[in-house]
Each structure stands twice: as C-alpha cells, then as structure tokens.
Amino acid sequence: MSKKSEEHEVDLRGTLISVFFVGIVIVAMWVAVYLMYVAR
Numbered sequence: 001m002s003k004k005s006e007e008h009e010v011d012l013r014g015t016l017i018s019v020f021f022v023g024i025v026i027v028a029m030w031v032a033v034y035l036m037y038v039a040r
Helices: 002-040
Strands: none
Touching: none
16 A cells, blocks of 8 residues: 555645646746737
C-alpha cells in the first residue's frame, strides 16, 4: 500500500509541474501579444 501512495505522489508532482509549465507558456504568449499590440 505504501508503494502505491509513493508512486501516486510522484505522479501528482509531475502533473503539477506540467500544469505550471503550460500556464507559464500561456501567460508568456499573452504578454508577447500584448507587447506587440502596445508597440504598434
């Protein structure tokens, strides 16, 4: 049982890192588009 929860914990950490990475990419794209709009 403890083996299962350890694996589950690692999976959740990987998911959290992936979600943060995707969020940062989306925010970076929005900032880039905004800066292009302002520079126009």
